[in-house]
Amino acid sequence: MLPNRPITPSTLSIKDLLWQVLWNKDKCTLCGQCTAVCPVNAIEPGVFQKRLIEPALNITEKPGNVYKVYYGIRQKTDPAYACIGCGMCSLVCPNDAILPSKNEENDKLRLHIDRGGQPRKRGGRRNVKDGILDQIKFIRISMLTDPALDAGRHEFELRTLLGRVLSPEKHLALLKENGWAPPVREIYPLMIGGMSFGALSPNMWEGLQMGVAYLNEELGMPVRICTGEGGCPPRLLRSRFLKYVILQIASGYFGWDEIIHAIPHMKEDPCAIEIKYGQGAKPGDGGLLMWYKVNKLIAAIRGVPPGISLPSPPTHQTQYSIEESVAKMILSMSMAWGFRVPVYPKISGSSTSLAVLNNITRNPYAAGLAIDGEDGGTGAAFNISMNHMGHPIASNIRDCYLNLVALGKQNEVPLFAGGGVGKNGNLAANAAALIMLGASGVQMGKYIMQAAAGCLGSESDRCNICNIGNCPKGITSQDPRLYRRLDPEDVAQRVVDVYLSFDTELKKIVAPLGRSTSLPIGMSDALGIADHHAAERLRIQYVV
Amino acid sequence: MCRLFAITSDTPLSPMTAMEALDVMREGHDGSGVGILLRDLGGPFEEMKDAPILSGIFSESGIKRLDTFMMGIGFMTKYKISIKLPKTAPRGTPRRDVYLIRAYEYPEEWEGLTQASLQDRLMNIRLKLREMGEEKEDMIVFSFWPDVIMLKEIGDPMTVGRYLSLDRKELQARIIMAQGRQNTNYAINLYACHPFFIQGYSTMTNGENTAFIPNKEYLMSRGFPGYSGFQSDSEVFTHILHYLYNSLELGIEAYKHVITPLQGDALEKHPDAALLRVLKHSCRRLIIDGPNCVIGCLPDKKLFMVQDRKKLRPGVVGGRPGMYGFSSEICGLDAVIPDRDKSKDFQPMHLDTAIVGPDRQEVSICCQTDPLPLPR
Numbered sequence: 001m002l003p004n005r006p007i008t009p010s011t012l013s014i015k016d017l018l019w020q021v022l023w024n025k026d027k028c029t030l031c032g033q034c035t036a037v038c039p040v041n042a043i044e045p046g047v048f049q050k051r052l053i054e055p056a057l058n059i060t061e062k063p064g065n066v067y068k069v070y071y072g073i074r075q076k077t078d079p080a081y082a083c084i085g086c087g088m089c090s091l092v093c094p095n096d097a098i099l100p101s102k103n104e105e106n107d108k109l110r111l112h113i114d115r116g117g118q119p120r121k122r123g124g125r126r127n128v129k130d131g132i133l134d135q136i137k138f139i140r141i142s143m144l145t146d147p148a149l150d151a152g153r154h155e156f157e158l159r160t161l162l163g164r165v166l167s168p169e170k171h172l173a174l175l176k177e178n179g180w181a182p183p184v185r186e187i188y189p190l191m192i193g194g195m196s197f198g199a200l201s202p203n204m205w206e207g208l209q210m211g212v213a214y215l216n217e218e219l220g221m222p223v224r225i226c227t228g229e230g231g232c233p234p235r236l237l238r239s240r241f242l243k244y245v246i247l248q249i250a251s252g253y254f255g256w257d258e259i260i261h262a263i264p265h266m267k268e269d270p271c272a273i274e275i276k277y278g279q280g281a282k283p284g285d286g287g288l289l290m291w292y293k294v295n296k297l298i299a300a301i302r303g304v305p306p307g308i309s310l311p312s313p314p315t316h317q318t319q320y321s322i323e324e325s326v327a328k329m330i331l332s333m334s335m336a337w338g339f340r341v342p343v344y345p346k347i348s349g350s351s352t353s354l355a356v357l358n359n360i361t362r363n364p365y366a367a368g369l370a371i372d373g374e375d376g377g378t379g380a381a382f383n384i385s386m387n388h389m390g391h392p393i394a395s396n397i398r399d400c401y402l403n404l405v406a407l408g409k410q411n412e413v414p415l416f417a418g419g420g421v422g423k424n425g426n427l428a429a430n431a432a433a434l435i436m437l438g439a440s441g442v443q444m445g446k447y448i449m450q451a452a453a454g455c456l457g458s459e460s461d462r463c464n465i466c467n468i469g470n471c472p473k474g475i476t477s478q479d480p481r482l483y484r485r486l487d488p489e490d491v492a493q494r495v496v497d498v499y500l501s502f503d504t505e506l507k508k509i510v511a512p513l514g515r516s517t518s519l520p521i522g523m524s525d526a527l528g529i530a531d532h533h534a535a536e537r538l539r540i541q542y543v544v
Numbered sequence: 545m546c547r548l549f550a551i552t553s554d555t556p557l558s559p560m561t562a563m564e565a566l567d568v569m570r571e572g573h574d575g576s577g578v579g580i581l582l583r584d585l586g587g588p589f590e591e592m593k594d595a596p597i598l599s600g601i602f603s604e605s606g607i608k609r610l611d612t613f614m615m616g617i618g619f620m621t622k623y624k625i626s627i628k629l630p631k632t633a634p635r636g637t638p639r640r641d642v643y644l645i646r647a648y649e650y651p652e653e654w655e656g657l658t659q660a661s662l663q664d665r666l667m668n669i670r671l672k673l674r675e676m677g678e679e680k681e682d683m684i685v686f687s688f689w690p691d692v693i694m695l696k697e698i699g700d701p702m703t704v705g706r707y708l709s710l711d712r713k714e715l716q717a718r719i720i721m722a723q724g725r726q727n728t729n730y731a732i733n734l735y736a737c738h739p740f741f742i743q744g745y746s747t748m749t750n751g752e753n754t755a756f757i758p759n760k761e762y763l764m765s766r767g768f769p770g771y772s773g774f775q776s777d778s779e780v781f782t783h784i785l786h787y788l789y790n791s792l793e794l795g796i797e798a799y800k801h802v803i804t805p806l807q808g809d810a811l812e813k814h815p816d817a818a819l820l821r822v823l824k825h826s827c828r829r830l831i832i833d834g835p836n837c838v839i840g841c842l843p844d845k846k847l848f849m850v851q852d853r854k855k856l857r858p859g860v861v862g863g864r865p866g867m868y869g870f871s872s873e874i875c876g877l878d879a880v881i882p883d884r885d886k887s888k889d890f891q892p893m894h895l896d897t898a899i900v901g902p903d904r905q906e907v908s909i910c911c912q913t914d915p916l917p918l919p920r
Binding site for chain 1: 751752754755756757758761762765766767791792793794804807818819822823825826827828829831832833834835852853854856
C-alpha cells in the first residue's frame, strides 16, 4: 500500500484474506496463464520496484544503490477480488511457481464481503468438515458364528424400492381383485440427487446422464438421477432414457411447462416425481439461480426471460397447509402420469420432519420421503443459510425410521437420506451407515461433482463460487468458454467408475456383516460409535 | 453351531431317540443345552388330544402362583406328569423345583368359542404366564397348546435327557423336534433355546440370522401379541411361518418366497411372478440373511426343512414310509433310521423345501422355481 492511499474500514492486507497466493519469482516464467485462468481475477500482472544496495568493498569506494524494476504477480486485496483458493493458478503454471495457501487464523475478509448491504452468497455446503456419519463403525462382523461372505465372489442383491409399498395383506387382496396398487421401482440404493440444468453446465448434465444410461444399459445397475428444479431438456423428455430420470418439481415450477407439454410424446414414464419442499443446504429457502447463469438456453428450458435471477419461493405459493401442499400436489402429479409414476416429497432435515412423515403415512399416494440434511450442497445460497440452518441427517433419518417402525410402516414408506453423504470421501461408509439407520437409499450431489467432474469446492471454503457461473472446471458454469473444459464423455466415464467402486465398497461392508440377500435397511445392531450421547440418540451401540 | 434332529413316525417314539441322534452329532454342537418339542403324542395324552398342555419350569412359589392364576380363569388340571429328579443335577444344569407337564380342562365359558379366538386365548395365557414368571423369576413357560409338550434345559442333551427320565412311556410322541445347544450369541436364557413355538407352528434353526433386527422390528410392529420375546435371532423363523399362514393365508410352499425371495431372471420367469413380486416387495423386512437351516412343524403335522439363500448349513432328510428324519448331519439319521434307502436321502439346496406330510409316506420336494399351488 502506498503511503498516500486512504485507509478505509474495508482496507485489507494480504494477511487479512482467507487465501494467500504464494508466488515464487525464481520459478515464474511470466507466461501469464495464472492471471488469465483465475476465475475471480484475484491476481494480476504486477510491476514491482526493487532497490538493490551496493555496499563498497573498500574504503575508497562510495556505497551506492540501484533501483530496478521486475515483473510478477500481485494479489488483490479488494474483498470483491479475494482469492478463493481454487488453485487453478497452480494447475496451469508450467513451473509450479504459484500456490494459494490458507490463512491460519480467522480471516478478516468475512467481515467485509457484504458490500452494498448484500450478505454473502455462495455455492458449496456448510463449512464444517466433520460429521457424525464418519464416526459410525460397522461392528457386527460375522466370523465363526456365521461365516463372513466374500465380497468379490458371492451374489449380492443390493437393490432398494422407491414407491409406496402396500402391506402384504392389502397387496395380496388387491392382486386377487386386480385392483390398483401404487407403482414401485426397484432401483440402486445410491441416487444422484437433484442438481438442475442451469445450476450445472450442459456438459456436466450430459455427462451425468450418459454415465447413468451406461450403468443401466450396459452394467445392469438401476441407477437413477434427479433433475433438480430446472426442467429437463426436451430431447431427454422424449427419449427412452427418461425412465432413469426422476423429474423434480419445486416452488418455482421452472421447466414444468415444457414437461407437461411433453407428456403426450413421452416414450417412457419417468422413474419418479420428486416434489421439493426443502433443501438441506438452505432449509426454509427456495432454489436460487443467479442471473449470471441464466443464458438463452437455460431461460428457454425454464420458460423465463434470460439474464434475471431466479429465486424460487421458500414454499409452494399456491398452497397453505400440509394437506394442500403434500396431498394435493402428490395427487395432481400422480394423475398427470395416470398413477403409474411414484411421487414423493423431498424436505430438508428439520425437527418438523416427523410431522411431515406422519402426514405422508396417512396418504396412500405418497411414494416415500426424501430428507436432506444440513450438510447438503447447493449451487447458490446465502452463506448464513448454508452454515447455520438445518438439521443433521443421522438423527433425523433415525427418528423418522423408528417412528415408522412404531407405526408398523417401515416397509411401506421408503425414506431416502441425503446431505453430506461422502463429504469426507467416505461415500460407501456414510451410505451404509444411513441405510442401517433406516434409510432405504441415499442421494448424493456434491460428491459426484467432486469425483466425476473434479469440483474443487470444499468445506475449507475453497472455491464455492458455483453461484456466479465462473466455475473454473466448467461444472456449474453456463459460459461455453468455461464449460468446454469439461468433456461429457470423461464425466460419464467417471460416473461409472464412482458407481462401480461404490458397489465394491458397499459389498466390502455388507459381506463381513453377513448380509447379501437384501439391503440391510435398519440393521442398527451392526452400528457402533465411540460417542455415548450419539449412541443413545441414534439407538446404536456405544463402543470404545 | 447348533445341531438339529426331528423325526416323524407312525408309531410313538421315546424322546431319547432324538437325544441319541444329537449325541452322535455331538462334534457339531457344544452340548450346552437342549430343547425338545413333542407332538402327536402317544401314551396317556393320546386320550386327550384337545386338552391344552402347559409345559414349563417352575419354582415352588411359581407353582402356587400358577395354580391361583389358572384356577382364577377357570382351568382345571386334567392330567399331569411328575418328573422325579435325581438328587444331584448334572454339572452345569441348574437345580429346578418342578418341570411341569400338565393338561388342563377348558373353562366352561370357553365352550362355543371359534377356533381362532380359542387359539388366541391360549396364546395370551402363555404370554401372561411368561410375563408373570419374568417378573418374579419363578416360572418359565414353553408352550400351552393341545397335543404339544416342550422342554428346554441347560446341559448336554443326553445327560439332561437321562436326568429328566425322558425315556418314559408317557412322553412318547410321533413327532419329535430336538436341538442341541443353548443359544450362546446372546445371554444364556432358556427362552432363547430352540425350538420355538407359536399357535401350533414350531421351528428350530441351525445358524445365525443377520437380518434379525429388521425382521424382529417388522414382526413386533404387526400388532400381534405373540410376536414377542426374540431372545434368539432364530425365533423370527417361527413367527414368519405363523404370519405366512395366519395373515397372508399362504402355505409352506410360499415360505421361502418370503424369507429368501427369488432374484432377477428367476423371479421374472416364474409362472407366479406377479404374486412373487408382491411378496418380495411387501415382505421385504422379513427377508432373512443366513446361514440358516430351518426345520419346522406345522399344525397339520407336516414337517419341513429349508435352507437360506446361501446354503451354508448342513441338513438332510431321509427315512422310509412310516418314519422320516430331518437331521443336521447324516450320522444323526444313520443312528436313528439305519434301515432306510440312503440313496433317497435328500439335502435341500438354496431353492428347496423338503416336506414330509402327516401320512409319512414320502419326502416331497418343492423348488422355489415351481408354480405355487394356488387356485387357478
